[in-house]
Amino acid sequence: MASQVLHRQAPLERAEFIRPVAEVPADLRIVQTLPWYERIYALDPIRQFSLLLILAAIWQVYALWLDNNLVLPSFGSTLEAWWDSVARGPLLLRAWTSIKLLLMGYAAGIAVAAILTLLAISTRLGTDLLNLLTAMFNPLPAIALLPLALLWFGLGEKSLIFVLIHAVLWPLALNAYTGFQGVSETLRLAGQSFGLRHLRFAVQILIPAAFPAILTGLKIGWAFAWRTLIAAELVFGVSSGGGGLGWFIFENRNQLEIPTVFAGLLTVIVIGLAVESVIFRTIERITVRRWGMQR
């Protein structure tokens, strides 16, 4: 009760004042540079590379302790086998075969996804079609289609490209479509207000505005395609020319060249890591991050 009575009182009257703003001391730096270790720690590549070194060190120590080259060769002997396969063996050729195939499948997948997404954003029936197809085929592992593809297209690149398209298409189309849906009404109206229509509207407004989602789709599509390709080569062996990385791994496992198997796996990982942290990271840095659309 006492406090309620207090609240009803008029606000306390106090004297006003106006004063000159206090001088800032000459030695106060309003903007200061961070110490060197904080600036180095802020660099992404430094932190990530240190983590990689730590992981490699753990592998090395564990493998030395285990001392069984058939189960887990050490990091050192894997590197040795890797160098051996690069210098004298077919590793580079195998990797190139895989990458070439992957790029073809990836590009074809992007093209089909572009057509399907364009249909989906321009007509309602196209939207339904995309939703239906994605719901049907996205959960289907690409590798499960390979036996069929081999029947239809024969033993060779065509079959692999077919399953690669399947691996890239659905995640990319789904993400791109979601991105287009999310383009703000204001941006659309502003674009129309400047007289942009149809293709120019799509290229100048819709695609850049949806770019964060499209980029996510491209990254997921890349990872799906890469793992699909290696698995396909592993399961179905040599299916084109001299075979790719998966074939390389399979071949060496049959000969119990386990350090070389690890060298093949390491190559798969390093290529994946390089694409992710160099190519996609660079695209991100010069686009969506610079534009403030992603932190």
Next chain:
Amino acid sequence: MSAASIAVLPHPLLAIRGVTVQYKTADRLVTATHRVSFDVHSGDRFVLLGPSGCGKSTLLKSIAGFIAPTEGEILLDGASVRQPGPDRVMVFQEFDQLMPWKTVRENIAFPLVANGTDRKLAREKAESYLARVGLSGFSEAYPHTLSGGMKQRVAIARAMALEPKILLMDEPFAALDALTRRKMQEELLRLWDDVGFTLLFVTHSIEEAIVVGSRILLLSPHPGRVRAELNVPSRHGEAGGEAQSALGRRIHHLLFDEDDAQTAAQAGKTVSRRAHG
């Protein structure tokens, strides 16, 4: 309006003739304005003022060409408005009207280039309009690094650079803080003094309408219909300030007392007053 007074007035820049605008939501058809008519003349700072639900924003969208009227006609320079175009550029309330993937200068230059201006000229124009809104140093900045007020300045510069026949503004300062809003209103008036454009401005603030406008169209809600069209007295001098305050009270009276009267009429207490409205 009598035939004699039409003959005296020059040809209007923008003529709204009995315009009814309807829009669809998921499950209903909403009539936003009903048979609204007014004229905007070259050099006007014409304000559409009304409470929410009077269809002023929808009407502006219709003038911009985003929504086709279901009845009546919108004529710009005698030609019927059918689709959006760079002769009626719109400045929106939302800050995300700038393209985040373009720098401030590119944001201003690209609509010019898209409409056939030479790249170099577009660049120069962008710089000159940026200077007009006081953002010369920011031409290389990306929109996400700017404050809300600066973003709106860029949007205004972008719209002005296209040199439209009429500049449409949909509550462009509503999302700003009160101090910045006040400053932006002053700057808009200064730009109008310098450049001399025709402005159609939508707001729900009586105070903003009086500061920004030279003529005010009052709309009553549900659906939007014309209630009055008023002149804004010059604000110079003490008498000007007094006259503006009086106008504010008049508008308040027109907007809110009428509401009271209608509610009362609907309640069946007074029936006679509605016949006059």
